[in-house]
Amino acid sequence: MTNASQSSYSIEFFPPKGPKGEARLDDARARLAELGPAFFSVTFGAGGTTRSGTLKTVKRCMETTGIPAAPHLSCVEGTRESIGEFLDNYKAAGVDRIVALRGDLPEGMDRPAGEFAYANELVEFIRERHGDDFHIEVGCYPEYHPQAPSPAADVDNFVRKVKAGADSAMTQYFYNADAYFNFCDEAAAKGVDIPIVPGIMPITNFEQVSRFSAMCGADIPRWIRQKMESYGDDLESVQAFGQDLVARLCERLLAGGAPGLHFYSLNKADPTCWLWRELGLPTQDTASAANG
Numbered sequence: 001m002t003n004a005s006q007s008s009y010s011i012e013f014f015p016p017k018g019p020k021g022e023a024r025l026d027d028a029r030a031r032l033a034e035l036g037p038a039f040f041s042v043t044f045g046a047g048g049t050t051r052s053g054t055l056k057t058v059k060r061c062m063e064t065t066g067i068p069a070a071p072h073l074s075c076v077e078g079t080r081e082s083i084g085e086f087l088d089n090y091k092a093a094g095v096d097r098i099v100a101l102r103g104d105l106p107e108g109m110d111r112p113a114g115e116f117a118y119a120n121e122l123v124e125f126i127r128e129r130h131g132d133d134f135h136i137e138v139g140c141y142p143e144y145h146p147q148a149p150s151p152a153a154d155v156d157n158f159v160r161k162v163k164a165g166a167d168s169a170m171t172q173y174f175y176n177a178d179a180y181f182n183f184c185d186e187a188a189a190k191g192v193d194i195p196i197v198p199g200i201m202p203i204t205n206f207e208q209v210s211r212f213s214a215m216c217g218a219d220i221p222r223w224i225r226q227k228m229e230s231y232g233d234d235l236e237s238v239q240a241f242g243q244d245l246v247a248r249l250c251e252r253l254l255a256g257g258a259p260g261l262h263f264y265s266l267n268k269a270d271p272t273c274w275l276w277r278e279l280g281l282p283t284q285d286t287a288s289a290a291n292g
């Protein structure tokens, strides 16, 4: 069992698109900040967002909430010079945590072709250039990354990122707790002892989750798909089933020793707030009460 007070509960955003997206995120962030997450993270170039949007969103998170914010940094399209510049800008902005990724390959690129091929090289570069200035977080894949040559090669890749200096990891989302526990065992057998925090994707829009899962290699078990599809346009049932399903997943993960949870909020407050309360996770109020 993990010690709840040492567990890390965090929440992810993407940089908003346009003034309406900004206003929606301002509102969601204010509500999510009340939960007292350990940090927010902000994606980099995911789903057609701009890479400069990440720093702007990170700054706004820190300024408006006082909660640390960690930019994602993907290296697949970067050079040592451009990545170095991002790092310097993040440092200057007071950032002390970075999520270091290779990044999704842009359309038309079927293998990495730039100065950095894989995330372990980015981790090395950050350590080389900035020592211990940043807490470095990396991604990992309980159901294995879709481009991995084999499951063992994917675990080895994760081990390389840890050896290069990663302090903790967040996983790709998944709906099968056993995949997570198995992955943690495989990593532990290879000497990995950093926290591996499950990434949690709430399901409120099944079509959207389904589409994204096909792209990123997350399995949606048949029984879940069947049930979701049976609800058709009955969004209320989709949401009730999805939220309950994900809450039970989180409970199993925490009961089995997961060292926290990282929520992919998709810039919406309701699904993550509901899960947080349903699970009884520590909130800002309970945290400050516990601290005296």
Ligand SMILES: NC(=O)C1=CN([C@@H]2O[C@H](COP(=O)(O)OP(=O)(O)OC[C@H]3O[C@@H](n4cnc5c(N)ncnc54)[C@H](O)[C@@H]3O)[C@@H](O)[C@H]2O)C=CC1
Pocket: 043, 072, 074, 099, 100, 101, 102, 103, 104, 105, 117, 118, 119, 120, 139, 140, 145, 146, 147, 148, 149, 153, 154, 157, 161, 170, 171, 172, 173, 199
């Ligand atoms: N929190 C987040 O935002 C998350 C983002 N992602 C995304 O997933 C994508 C992958 O990023 P990372 O995990 O950082 O990539 P990575 O560089 O660790 O691995 C990417 C792929 O390359 C393979 N690979 C690594 N080294 C290799 C080598 N030497 N030879 C052959 N294959 C090798 C890996 O097995 C994996 O299939 C990114 O788009 C990232 O943004 C995934 C999970 C969470």
Ligand SMILES: Nc1nc(=O)c2c([nH]1)NC[C@@H]1CN(c3ccc(C(=O)N[C@@H](CCC(=O)O)C(=O)O)cc3)CN21
Pocket: 014, 043, 046, 047, 104, 172, 173, 199, 208, 209, 212, 215, 216, 264, 266
């Ligand atoms: N391969 C991969 N790339 C990522 O960027 C990524 C992961 N996996 N896994 C974890 C999180 C989840 N991320 C996601 C997941 C879904 C959407 C998504 O559905 N986006 C909508 C638009 C969002 C909106 O404007 O509401 C889309 O239709 O693409 C975005 C980022 C980013 N992260």
